[in-house]
Amino acid sequence: METLRVVSSVISRCEKAQSKFAEGTTNYKRFRNIIKAMYISKSLITDEINRRN
Template sequence: MDDFTRADMEEALRAIASMINRTEKAQEKFAQGTWQHTMLSNNLKALHIALPMLTKALREVSL
């Protein structure tokens, strides 16, 4: 994470949190079992993995 500034990482954190929120809202519009719902579910899994990883990296930068 040496290539990114703290500000870059904080902005990425805000963007990921926003994407999670928007994706959850969009997912509600599709019936379970449709390809759109499945795609959004997969995207949410990836975003929920990325969020704590970035949070941890941001904490390590602070040390």
């Protein structure tokens, strides 16, 4: 459960940072990729938690 909080925090911080860059820039794309990875991680962690319960 603590991991989900951390992943959600990373998503939030990356989305905030991404908003400071124009779409299509290198930094925007970098944050987009990190955000995608974090959403996938969050989904997999949630699935594992549900499987264990």
